[in-house]
Amino acid sequence: MGTASSFAIAMLDPRLLRSFTAIVDAASFTLAAERLHMTQSTISQQLARLETLVGSPLIERTARPVRPTASGERLLGYARRLLALQAEAEAALGDPAGSASIRIGLPEDIVDAAMAKTFGDFARRHREIRLDVTAGLSRDLTRRYRGGDFDIVIVKDARPGPDCRASFPEPVAWYESAEAPATWPDPLPLVAFPPDGLYRETMFQRAERERLGWYVAFAGSNLHNVLVAVEAGLGLSLLPVSAAGRYRVRQYAPFGMEAPISVSLYSWEKTGPVSELVGAMQGVMAARSQPLGRN
Structure with a gap:
């Protein structure tokens, strides 16, 4: 033929x-x-x-x-x-499995074992729904949520927005390598997120209040990269306490803690499977911290 x-x-x-x-x-x-x-x-x-x-x-x-x-x-x-x-x-x-989707945006440190289990339990109850999860920086996630890219988002900011479904305080502190020298050089090397990244402005403002010279020695695009850089001794950084325990870092005593930031959960829909998932995610966040408030 x-x-x-x-x-x-x-x-x-x-x-x-x-x-x-x-x-x-x-x-x-x-x-x-x-x-x-x-x-x-x-x-x-x-x-x-x-x-x-x-x-x-x-x-x-x-x-x-x-x-x-x-x-x-x-x-x-x-x-x-x-x-x-x-x-x-x-x-x-x-087979309807995965024929619908729920789009979720989260900071990468929120995607822990407890949150992954929540997603797994939800997926088993709703085979028809695919969970599309994106990890990123909070300000970018907020912008994309407001633009309609996500159905559910968890973001970190100085204060929760009026339309958040729930908000929880997250303790943050200054960290240095577990093997850092007794004193740091002047100007002070900082490990930060990129421009518009979380904690960046707070770090600069604190260094200036202390009347210290400073410079960005390393900028990482995600929390793991920032923590690895701190662990390696590249500089100081302001980080969530909950994430630091998995790395060879210690709190930098001269600066200590900063005011906690808000970890806030938002969603457009108030009913149906999205609302069910929001409730389960809210439970995970409540287990991490005490709520500041709830709409």
Whole structure:
């Protein structure tokens, strides 16, 4: 069979292929018709249509039992694969799993084991819903939430917005490497997030209140990178207390704690599966801290 025939095979009606494979498997037109619940004349007509499309006889009709021709043998494997793919596609389209989505934005340190378990429990109860989770910096997450990119978002800021569903205080403190020297040089090296990143302005303001020279020695795009840099001794940084315990860092005693920031949860929808997930996420956040308030 040439290129034109190969193209025709790709466009073949699965009903014709099913009749052809049934005839081969049964080695009989009569038995094949019975298995497919059709008349012998109908299955013969479908085979004839298929033979016209491929341009070759596919069944040795005079043989007893009937058997495929050389062209039929070549087509048989393709026919079985096409029918199997059709069955897989029908099964996939018939299963609603993952057909809807809930878009979630979170700071990366909020995506911990407890939050992951909450997502897993929700997904098992709602197979039809896919959770699309994005981790990022709070100010970018807030901007994208207001722009409609997320259904649910948790962000950190100086104070919660009036439309937040719940807000919790997160203690923050200054950290240095566990192996840092007794004194730091002047100007003071700082490890920070990029411009508009969390804690950045607070760090600069504190250094200036202390009348210390400072410079950014390292800027990391995520919390892990910042903590690794502090751990390596590149400088001081202001960080959430809950995240620092997993790294070889210690609180920088001369600066100590800063005022806690707000970790606030927002969502557009107030009912349905989104509201159910918001409630579960709120429970995780409550286990981390005492709430400042709730709308």
